[in-house]
Amino acid sequence: MIIPVRCFTCGKIIGDAFEEYTKRYEIYKKAFDAGENPKETPKQILDELGIDRYCCRRMILTHVELIGESAPFE
Numbered sequence: 001m002i003i004p005v006r007c008f009t010c011g012k013i014i015g016d017a018f019e020e021y022t023k024r025y026e027i028y029k030k031a032f033d034a035g036e037n038p039k040e041t042p043k044q045i046l047d048e049l050g051i052d053r054y055c056c057r058r059m060i061l062t063h064v065e066l067i068g069e070s071a072p073f074e
Contacts, residue, residue: 009055017049
């Protein structure tokens with residue numbers, strides 16, 4: 001539902017990088033869908049954010065944002 005603050009495997013703090021990753025990924029996705037050559041790939045975005053370990057990348061790449069679907073059911 002909400003991105004975990006730390007990686008489950010190694011304990012590195014990753015929660016602060018998720019919002020920046022989603023913003024930059026949306027820019028990448030729009031450029032890719034328009035047929036343009038995007039400036040940076042998802043790999044480059046994660047590298048620049050300092051997410052180097054594959055366990056941390058897994059946490060960010062596989063996260064599904066469900067808070068919007070469950071919020072109406074207080």
